[in-house]
Amino acid sequence: MTDSTIPEDEIGPTTWTALTTLAGRDAAESLGALLEGMDPAPTGIGVFELEDGSGLWEVGGYFTDAPDGVALDLAAAAFGARPFTVSAIPPTDWVAQVRRELTPVVAGRFFVHGGHDADKVPADSEPLLIEAAMAFGxxxxxxxxxxxxxxxxxxxxxxxxxxxxxxxxxxxxxxxxxxxxxxxxxxxxxxxxxxxxxxxxxxxxxxxxxxxxxxxxxxxxxxxxxxxxxxxxxxxxxxxxxxxxxxxxxxxxxxxxxxxxxxxxxxxxxxxxxxxxxxxxxxxxxxxxxxxxxxxxxx
Structure with a gap:
């Protein structure tokens, strides 16, 4: 059961991802554009070239409501893409998770840390504080x-x-x-x-x-x-x-x-x-x- 004391915007709702790959930038961008018109519509779309030398592109949609599997199948077939892989991401307390994983890092004089580790900052370091809710990068x-x-x-x-x-x-x-x-x-x-x-x-x-x-x-x-x-x-x-x-x-x-x-x-x-x-x-x-x-x- 989710702790009701944790702010909802830190837990977040269940979300879904739908990912596929296909050849060619033009086809990938066109497929991404097609996803925008789906119902339910994705909240975000990503189109990226895979950097493995394969020449393939990844197209992904991110949904707050379960996507229409039939519509995804038709969209993939229209552009010769692999069938979409749809995954549900359950509600997660991202801040708590990052706090567990965000241990201090030393890089020369620099000490990168979250606020929960402020008491561990060495006296001779240059501390760089990154809060857990903003920990990417x-x-x-x-x-x-x-x-x-x-x-x-x-x-x-x-x-x-x-x-x-x-x-x-x-x-x-x-x-x-x-x-x-x-x-x-x-x-x-x-x-x-x-x-x-x-x-x-x-x-x-x-x-x-x-x-x-x-x-x-x-x-x-x-x-x-x-x-x-x-x-x-x-x-x-x-x-x-x-x-x-x-x-x-x-x-x-x-x-x-x-x-x-x-x-x-x-x-x-x-x-x-x-x-x-x-x-x-x-x-x-x-x-x-x-x-x-x-x-x-x-x-």
Missing amino acids: TGHHGTTQGCLLALEDLIAAGVTPGAVADVGAGTAVLAMAAARVFPQARIVASDIDAVAVEVAAANLTVNGLAERVACVEAAGFDDDALRGPFDLIFANILKAPLIAMAPDLAGALAPGGHAILSGLLVRQADAVVAAYAEAGLTPSDRRVLGEWATLTLRR
Whole structure:
């Protein structure tokens, strides 16, 4: 039985996911558009290319009411997709679950933690507080942790950037880390997702850094606040958008500036290095944590 004292917005209703794969971007996007007209309608739709070299695309719908299985079968057949796999996700106390899983993470001087572990912060650390309800994009993912360790390497090398951008900031962990160690720097955190920008702003506030970092909603570098030049750019996203933004990122990076890139599986790193080499950046370091790679490059 669910504890009635837990706020409903933290538990959430039962939701359903419907996922399929098919070949071709155009077909995938058309199938995603078709899902929008279903009854009941999905509350969200995702269309993503699988990064396994298969050439397949995943199309997913997220529903607060059980989806119409017949309509899903017809939609899949119309575009030659595999039958949708429908899964029910029961009500979950997400905050309690994250609190159980969100143990403190140390990355050099940085100590990423939830409020429930505030009493564990070492005296000589730079604490970064991420509340359990806003815990996606924290240092608990190998890519973010890799970026923090790459930042430590730059600090050890005497790098002191005057302007920093965190593109695809999520919860703004990296922007906050930069604000803590580069108190004179101009820092911008951006994300394509409006909710992520709100979460970033909230995290900056609880860390006492709201006045130090500007938060903007933008795709890539498509915002006046991201015109550059920046001496340091973080981009912890995915292979495909990293490659797509290589010319813009290189253009926003000051001569001699550094870029820390992640969100990459180890096997994807060489393709990203090649794209940035073509844009004029030279790799200076590659860090591997488990299956994830973090790249440091310099213009």
